[in-house]
Amino acid sequence: MVAVAPGQVTLSDRRTQRRWSVDLESFQIGAYPVTQAEYAMVVGERPSAVRGDRLPVEGVSWWDAVRFCNALSQREGLAPAYQFDDDGEGVEWDRSADGYRLPTEAEWEYACRAGSTGPRYGPLDEIAWYRDNSGERVHEVGGQQPNAWGLYDMLGNVWDWCWDIYDAEVYGTYRVLRGGGWFDEHWSCRASVRRRSHPTYAIDDVGFRIARSGAH
Numbered sequence: 001m002v003a004v005a006p007g008q009v010t011l012s013d014r015r016t017q018r019r020w021s022v023d024l025e026s027f028q029i030g031a032y033p034v035t036q037a038e039y040a041m042v043v044g045e046r047p048s049a050v051r052g053d054r055l056p057v058e059g060v061s062w063w064d065a066v067r068f069c070n071a072l073s074q075r076e077g078l079a080p081a082y083q084f085d086d087d088g089e090g091v092e093w094d095r096s097a098d099g100y101r102l103p104t105e106a107e108w109e110y111a112c113r114a115g116s117t118g119p120r121y122g123p124l125d126e127i128a129w130y131r132d133n134s135g136e137r138v139h140e141v142g143g144q145q146p147n148a149w150g151l152y153d154m155l156g157n158v159w160d161w162c163w164d165i166y167d168a169e170v171y172g173t174y175r176v177l178r179g180g181g182w183f184d185e186h187w188s189c190r191a192s193v194r195r196r197s198h199p200t201y202a203i204d205d206v207g208f209r210i211a212r213s214g215a216h
Contacts, residue, residue, distance in 0.1 A: 001028040001212065002111075002150050009110040012192055022106035029111045030209035031101055032141040032152050033070070035161065042071050049204045049213075054140040056207040062175045062199035064162045065102055065208040066091060075120070089172045093163065094133045095213065103119075103211040105162040105176045105194070112154040112179070114147040119134025119190040120155060121147040128156025130189045134182040138205070153187040156180050158207035160203070166196035174198055181205030 006026050012019045037053035039060070040046050047059040060068075070080040081101035083092045103111070114121055120197065121127060122145055129139045139157055144151045153158075162176040174196040180189030183205050188195075197203065 001210075002031050004107070004111055004149065007110055007115070009106050011106060011109060011194075013194055015180065022104075022111055024107060026214055027103070027107055027108065028209070028212045028214075029151065031146070033152055033158055033207045033209045035141055039068060042075060043068055045201065049136075050138055052140065054142075055138050056141050056153070058138060058158050058204050058207045059202045060161075060207060061195070061202045062102075062161050064202065067174055068208075069100040069102060071099075098214065100210045100212055102161055102163040102208060105164045105178055107131060107211060108154075108160060108162050108178045109206050111149065111151055112147065114149040114151065116191075117183065119192065121191070124129060124155070124186055126179065128188060128189050129182045130152070130156040130184050131182070136171060136183060138182050154179055154212070155191070156184070157182055158205055159195065159203075161206065161208040166194070171196055177206060 004027050008023050009019045014062055036046055036048050036055050036057045038186045040055040066082050070082050073080045078099035079097040081099045082129035083095040125133055129188040142152045159181045160179045164176045166174045166176050167177055177195040179199055
């Protein structure tokens with residue numbers, strides 16, 4: 001986990017031409033996407049299409065990701081960040097909890113940029129696995145250069161699920177994806193790009209990384 005100091009980030013959406021700024025408190029975020037070995041250790045399952053301990057777990061839904069966060073918190077004696085409705089159809093984030101959670105998209109973009117202001121934190125071929133260099137397959141985490149804050153695979157390899165709902169009025173419960181994946185063209189692998197997916201969908205280029213509130 002990498003500690004990130006408080007700051008501010010401006011998000012934008014090309015579809016709606018909207019821009020908005022978010023003030024952030026300190027948080028921690030995983031240096032890598034959650035790997036298949038880590039996921040299997042906590043959940044006891046390997047859902048990914050291509051197997052490998054150091055490969056990022058993919059083929060996991062948003063619901064799988066938030067349940068993993070709670071399971072990891074309980075395993076480490078931390079307060080779970082998420083409370084689920086009795087029917088399992090709804091979830092609330094307890095912001096006072098010290099357990100693991102998904103990053104917000106504002107936290108994700110702020111951490112991805114790591115103080116940089118351009119579309120990417122370095123030359124794409126050096127920092128990301130994407131369509132032009134991935135061989136159209138997922139790669140082990142940490143194989144490319146990190147950003148200035150020591151975060152790997154923020155762009156490319158697998159998309160990261162984020163906590164946020166994408167646009168409730170238009171897309172209902174669809175959640176935000178960030179970062180681009182191994183099958184994406186270069187224009188999808190940028191710090192500002194927002195994608196969406198239904199929280200029950202499990203896709204072979206979508207994974208996640210974990211976060212925690214505060215500096216701890």
